Amino acid sequence: MLKRRIIPCLDIRNGRTVKGVNFVGLKDAGDPVELAKLYASRGADELVFLDITATIENRHTLISLVERIAAEINIPFTVGGGINSLEDVGHLLKAGADKITINSAAVRRPELITEIAGEFGSQCVVVAIDTDVINNDWVVVVDGGRTPVKLRTIDWAIKVEKLGAGEILLTSMKHDGTKKGFSLEITAEVSRHVNIPVIASGGAGKKEHFRDVFFNTSCSAALAASIFHFGEVDIKELKEYLFNEQTAVRL
Amino acid sequence: MIAIIKYNAGNIRSVQNAITRLGYESVITDDREEMLNAEKVILPGVGEAGSAMKYLREKELDKLIVSLTQPVLGICLGLQLMCRYSEEGDTQCMKIFDTDVRLFPRVDKVPHMGWNNFFSLKGELFKGVSARDNVYYVHSYYPEISSCTTAVCDYILPFSAGMKKDNFYATQFHPEKSALVGEQILKNFLEL
Numbered sequence: 001m002l003k004r005r006i007i008p009c010l011d012i013r014n015g016r017t018v019k020g021v022n023f024v025g026l027k028d029a030g031d032p033v034e035l036a037k038l039y040a041s042r043g044a045d046e047l048v049f050l051d052i053t054a055t056i057e058n059r060h061t062l063i064s065l066v067e068r069i070a071a072e073i074n075i076p077f078t079v080g081g082g083i084n085s086l087e088d089v090g091h092l093l094k095a096g097a098d099k100i101t102i103n104s105a106a107v108r109r110p111e112l113i114t115e116i117a118g119e120f121g122s123q124c125v126v127v128a129i130d131t132d133v134i135n136n137d138w139v140v141v142v143d144g145g146r147t148p149v150k151l152r153t154i155d156w157a158i159k160v161e162k163l164g165a166g167e168i169l170l171t172s173m174k175h176d177g178t179k180k181g182f183s184l185e186i187t188a189e190v191s192r193h194v195n196i197p198v199i200a201s202g203g204a205g206k207k208e209h210f211r212d213v214f215f216n217t218s219c220s221a222a223l224a225a226s227i228f229h230f231g232e233v234d235i236k237e238l239k240e241y242l243f244n245e246q247t248a249v250r251l
Numbered sequence: 252m253i254a255i256i257k258y259n260a261g262n263i264r265s266v267q268n269a270i271t272r273l274g275y276e277s278v279i280t281d282d283r284e285e286m287l288n289a290e291k292v293i294l295p296g297v298g299e300a301g302s303a304m305k306y307l308r309e310k311e312l313d314k315l316i317v318s319l320t321q322p323v324l325g326i327c328l329g330l331q332l333m334c335r336y337s338e339e340g341d342t343q344c345m346k347i348f349d350t351d352v353r354l355f356p357r358v359d360k361v362p363h364m365g366w367n368n369f370f371s372l373k374g375e376l377f378k379g380v381s382a383r384d385n386v387y388y389v390h391s392y393y394p395e396i397s398s399c400t401t402a403v404c405d406y407i408l409p410f411s412a413g414m415k416k417d418n419f420y421a422t423q424f425h426p427e428k429s430a431l432v433g434e435q436i437l438k439n440f441l442e443l
Contacts, residue, residue, distance in 0.1 A: 070265060074427070123364065
């Protein structure tokens, strides 16, 4: 049986993790590779690295970081942040990333999805969709959730699948940072309307939230950052809990 | 020396990284001599069957691969190119394995992406690996079950997760991305 995936997300600034916590056995909490190795050893199914600075000057730093991650990590990983062109994607995949994720750039220029899928295959294109409730409707927001665009979330999800996306990373900005659980509503809705895997994101605060999103929606994976980062939830314990709650996970 | 065949497919570097982690030396190459003289040869790959096969034909690498006598491992697209025919791009492949590659019917999410287990494990490649273990898959086309099948995975329908014929081995999943279980399988191949 195909397993539901648990995906820690690491925010990267200038090649370093943002707000690193000193876990036991971690030599350098600011080193993304050290943290990634720790997560992988605890049973993370995949990793996502988001470069939150993503300036031209930092590109070189990101590429060498991706090369180091690829050399040391034995699970798949996705890289995102500031990707605007086919050329950016080529550099990251060549450095060893398995997938890339694009967000605002895809909203601005949807053909970019088709271009990347055509050149490198759909399997490496994760389209990130940030969504929020505005006037009682789930719509797409860009620029880190600040700017709504005239696009219904469901319509955009269906469109990105048609354009060649291999996976959707769906973040509810309404839930992000609240630690009150994932949005079951929009996650279920998007998962039902597309035939590609959907990663639920935004709102994870405790183990039960993962059970709820897997139990109530057909999402393929759930992503979280701070609860793993600050050691509030241990990935191994989370997966054992989900297993006991009858969720198909890899132990 | 392990030769990793260089062609127009992605994910080649990941395979080399995994081999390096296991302490083996490898070279990414499309040089005939280097391939013929290698102890083991790996045909990796993520990509599209039609264009990959066209590239191998143009470089006459297809004939070379079929003629190899040392252990050869095909991974993912590499496995599919070693089959008879693929529905992807209506492609005639290398015909090492007597089976065809078909598109998954869309009754569940496609691609089949993520961790899945396998069963009916046979042969040296799966030494120390059990049906409880999970490996990482990413594919929209699947190889049918045949007499070459050495591992079965069930997603939408049962398909070959592993295959073997003579000196040719293949996995539909990515051992290089499958954590410790994948490392064990690669190690088994490298120790053949």
